[in-house]
Amino acid sequence: MRWPSLFPGLCFLLSLSGDVAQTPKATCPYCPSNASCVNSTHCTCNHGFVSGSKQTFFTFPLETCDDVNECLPPFSIYCGLNAECQNTEGSFHCRCVPGYELPSGDTEFKNLSENTCRNASAFRMDESKKELQRIIDQFETLLTNNTLWQMGKKHEVASTATSILRDVELDVLNTALKAPEQKVQKVQNSTVAIETRVVTDNCPEEKKTFSLEAQMNSLDIHCHDIVQGSMQGPSAVAFISYSSLGNIINASFFEETGEKRRVYLNSRVVSAAIGPKRNTSLSKFVTLTFQHVKMDPGNKKAFCVYWEGTEQGGHWSRDGCFLKHMNGSHTVCDCGHLSSFAVLMAFTAQEEDPVLAVITYVGLGLSLLCLLLAALTFLLCRAIQNTSTSLHLQLSLCLFLAHLLFLTAIDRTEPQALCALVAGALHYLYLAAFAWMLLEGLHLCLAARNLTVANYSGTNRLMKWLMFPVGYGVPAVIVAISAASHPHLYGTPDRCWLSLDQGFIWAFLGPVCAVFCVNLAFFLSVLWILKRKLSSLNSEVSTIQNTRMLTLKATFQLFILGCTWCLGVLQVGPAARAMAYLFTIINSLQGFFIFLVYCILSQQVRKQYQKWLGEIVKPKSESETLMLSSKFGPDSKPSEDK
Known part of the structure; x- marks a missing residue:
């Protein structure tokens, strides 16, 4: 007697969980899971599975189809360097080993020919550096756009500068935080210089203060102000120096009474910001050191100022910034705040004798x-x-x-x-x-x-x-x-x-x-x-x-x-x-x-002067002689005394 006639009910119930791919279930004999019916008479395991009896075709109703592990012998699929085989039910895939990743962002690939695994940290650092380079190149394009700066009104120029400063700071911080493995990054071109620092854990005892430098200007900031208290995850500080931005937002934007006509910028414009949380108060002053554009300013007075964005655009302000030290080549300032502002220095013009x-x-x-x-x-x-x-x-x-x-x-x-x-x-x-x-x-x-x-x-x-x-x-x-x-x-x-x-x-x-x-x-x-x-x-x-x-x-x-x-x-x-x-x-x-x-x-x-003088004096003498001769001429007689 055939198996289907002996166990018609069991065949029907068990076949509900089977994989009938080639023949309708009503005409198929009993086949286990992960198997298919062949010619309505035999079962065979699907690709990626093998029968328990190792037979290709079988009719035994209690036969099973087990998963084939392609990652083990005798198959031992090779996925290439920095990758490993990962078995799945009925199949397999390749994936990069921990610490490596695909440039596309995918987590798996099919075989050796598709292996593009690369060091994840190096990849992120490389991408981060490229992103920073893109940011400063984009800023350089904006800075050299003469139409943007020269055709606009003063408040429009100030507003545009404020937006650009904030956007550059935000982009630089986000880029640094995307690659926290890269503790320090430095990028520079002829217009902008950037240095970023990332802190991924609590402040180490030996590193209480971080120093950043860009274009001979520097920033000293306390580690606790970068970490920002109990915030989870990495934190970053960015220090940016702009070579010629001071020609655009120059001293004419310093609007304090009595000072406007007597000041000029004597340093590059710099910007300092911390993230991911911004606009925070600082526990300690940050110290900014500026190299003078004009060396040896003599007895001129220095002001430490920052760029304050306003509804009208923005202007230079001294609030919260103080002069600490000045010599012939550098000025040192202390400031109690950081955000999207640029910090610079202004000198009064030399007092006139x-x-x-x-x-x-x-x-x-x-x-x-x-x-x-x-x-x-x-x-x-x-x-x-x-x-x-x-x-x-x-x-x-x-x-x-x-x-x-x-x-x-x-x-x-x-x-x-x-x-x-x-x-x-x-x-x-x-x-x-x-x-x-x-x-x-x-x-x-x-x-x-x-x-x-x-x-x-x-x-x-x-x-x-x-x-x-x-x-x-x-x-x-x-x-x-x-x-x-x-x-x-x-x-x-x-x-x-x-x-x-x-x-x-x-x-x-x-x-x-x-x-x-x-x-x-x-x-x-x-x-x-x-x-x-x-x-x-x-x-x-x-x-x-x-x-x-x-x-x-x-x-x-x-x-x-x-x-x-x-x-x-x-x-x-x-x-x-x-x-x-x-x-x-x-x-x-x-x-x-x-x-x-x-x-x-x-x-x-x-001689010519004497001649001219003689010509001026001579007519006068002749006129006086003529007047005298007319008054006392030969025909005139003096009156006789009576």
Whole structure:
């Protein structure tokens, strides 16, 4: 008798839990779990299972299909390095061993060919570093977006800066917390430098304070303020330094009464934040050390300030930040709070010496009068008009316009666009003046050489060819390049002049130093030529007189050719005050020296002055004589006494 007919009820009940894949249950014999019916006559175990009797086909109703462990012999599936075989009911899969993971985030894979297991900690650290790099690259893109910063109103710029500061802090903290195995991370490019620290447990006794550094600035913070009490899980602190953000949220956002026009940023903007819980009070002050942008600030006063976001955008504030120490290169501040604020330092502008201010204004006023008289003389006195006079005239005009603009507009810092225009005009006029000083020195050297070279010619032709391209063209090129590359550095909060940021002042000092060196070489060359000429015993009297006059002019030219600007370099140490007075007196009287040397000491000019004076006095004398003759003429008779 067949098994199905003997146990029809049992077959039906047990078959409910079976796996009938190929034939409807009504036509299948009894098959155990994980088995299938074949031709309605036999059972076979499904893939991944094997019968207890090891037979492929069976009809015994109590047969079982057991799971095959592919991870053990004789199969021993190999999943590759850093992976292991994991058996499942009827199948298997591969998975990475503890400490390793798949880049895709999946937890399992099928076979050796799909093995991409990598060190989980190294992978997270690598991803974390890439994420930090992405953050600073994104910030650099925002920072170089001139439309974003230059076209917006002041409160819009402040609001945008506040949002960016907070977003960067939040992204950096989240990135650091994603890879707590990476205790310290440092990332830097030309715009931003970041250092993060992660604390995964209680503060160790030997590490009560953490120090972070970015772009020569540093932060010292107590470990308990990072861990934030009884918070579970890792905590992080981020320290970020921004190279040029201070050019955007500059000292004009420092709105304390009486200070706005007298401060400037003298450090990079830095930002400090702790997470994951933010906006917390600190148990102890954090210490911030800033490297000065402008070294050796002298006796200037320092302020430690932070960026405070407001509904109107944001501004610099001193609340909760205090000056701890300052030297020539660094300033140390203590602050009682951290959040999304940026901490920086502001110095008051150097207090002006009232005596030097008076000397400057009186000297420049006298120079303006002398330069005007000299220019009129060079224009109207035909007897002295030549190449040399043309050089004197252009130098006088440039200095006159530069001094006039300096006296009237150097302190007019509002509106900012007008201040930048004034700074650019002063830059050009003073460079043009130095260019003409260079041409004056060249002409003087050629004139001295003319005393020793027989039939020397071509001096005037050379000077006429060089005059205007050098005198006005070269300064125009320098100013155009400077304005195109750094337009925002024209004008400062307290002066309409070139900013000291990024060494931009060398757009003026560089050409000035070059002119100074060349003119000093010309001057020494002239003195050497004149010394040899005066020592000659065979010189004619007229030549000796010309040589002595040229020597006198050369000595005065020392002041005219800008060589006294070297006194500005000597304003250091104990003699700084004396050098400052000498520098101010001599250079503010530059116009007076031009009038003295080229007009008063010129015999031809003196004769012209006498002629002009005679023409003014003569009509007056003739009119007085005419009046007297009309009153006491020959026909008039004195009255007789009665």
